[in-house]
Amino acid sequence: MSIKRLFVANRGEIALRIVRAAQSLGIETVLAVSAADIDSAAGRLADRTVVLGPPSAAKSYLDPRLVVHAARETGCDGLHPGYGFLSERAILPRLCADHGIAFVGPEPDVIDALGDKLRARAMAHAAGVPLVPGSDCVATAADARREGDRIGYPVLLKASAGGGGRGMVLANNGDEAEAGFHRASAEAVAAFGDGTLFMERFVPQARHVEVQLMGDGKGQVVHFGERDCSVQRRYQKLVEEAPCAAMPDHLRAQLHASAVALAASVNYRNAGTAEFLFDVARQEFYFIEVNARIQVEHPVSEMISGFDLVQEQIRIAGGAGLSVSQTQVKLSGHAIECRINAEDVARDFQPSPGRITKWQPPEGQGVRLDSHMSAGAMIPPFYDSMVGKLIVYGKDRAEAISRLAVALDSFVVEGVPTTIGLHRQIVAHPDFIENRIHTRWLEQVLLPQIGKKAA
């Protein structure tokens, strides 16, 4: 029943990570590549590679029929989608099921349900998971004031038919809610032909926290603690840590219980992450969404639990139950991950593909590097620009930060610009050291400071 030969439908560092995990379990691997990735670290390690198509992702990694055909014809009985690409497209597990291949991930119907924001919210609500406080439709300015008073300010007035920020007004008190109603409603009529509004609490300084989950598909779900991913730029995470040191233990226990209850309510199978907004001022958390895949930042949870999540994914897809119970998951210490991208920070984070001429990764106690790069390796311009993830572990957050600072200082990459320098500035900043960050901190505080210094 367990998987004998695994098809790896991804590229970059996660493809290498999956190939290694499979090999540790004694499983053969076949790696899908595009013409741009024929020579890659994962390809050299895999038992076989199959060239799907040209460099364009749409004609290679993103074509589910080509992926499943290649898997079937190379005799694979399992398929790991990694993250990104087709990992959360229900068509991939459906095609796998049609052709007798075990998909390393959730059931396709669960992927579909979680991918629909309204359905996911309804599922969370049914499982007793807190949602951002909000209103139904508000019809008048007086309603807007009454609902605003009930929800608590600041609130956002949003167009029901809206999107892209149009018809959206922020109100800090009852008077602004009344005035904002007229403005938002008029904007909504102009933009969408429909002035219907609803209201939602606005959290100006929120943290992004998320719970790592693993389910057996039969209602058993264990969690591997939470991660704090509040250092973001344009909703892209740059730094992730585990645990969320800013969260008190009683809230942490509620967070874990909420996430587990939601996953158990849909008999969630394999790895997933429940994402939440943490309102530090109010000491409340609200559900955002579930990501039905392994995530980029899974290593920090592995570091504090000592548990290999990717190996567990492959075992579960092969029909095994969970290999640990919740009481056997022991979380200790603190881990931080920096996503290193080949981007030019000075030029608005422009992706900078090219050839790595020098690659001198850091070493030392508690240092882990998940990367597919080496000197001479090529970063093709067709895909994301991540060159690796630097992960450090310490007995507490302070030790993890000091190890991270040392590791970043000794990390040398030449040939392409990278975000290593930015990570050094993040890690050295008093707000980061004293853990006063939020999801807009990088854009509102750090980047303007760097810009001023540079000017």
Added chain:
Amino acid sequence: MTGKTDAAAVAINNARALLGTLLASSFQDMHVVSGDMEIFLARPAGGANPMRGQAAPAPTEAAPLGKDTLIKAPHVATLFTTAALGDRVSAGQEIATLSVLDEQFPLLAAIAGTIVGIKSAVGSLIEFDQPLLLLRQIE
């Protein structure tokens, strides 16, 4: 195809993929230098082409037109059928059938010619760019 047109095919594939990347992004222009390839793409509001004004490369000799065209796989598939050695085909005629998850579709000849080589076995898994057939152009 000769070695020269192979490089051209690669360049076209690369340019297509870059165009897709540019259109999916918020960038106004894109300048990529990679090995011996250099591509500049811009939207109407994009910057000036940095390749203009550079010294023009010395003109290279025109590649001799190959009489034999190597037909390659457009993507991974199973080779279902092929034309037989010696078959004469006209432009637009089916010269092979590919199969992806048991769905078949034809591979058509771009030019008229005679099949002078079969490079992959029927029933085998073929990968992107793998040689399938050799087609000799009819004069």
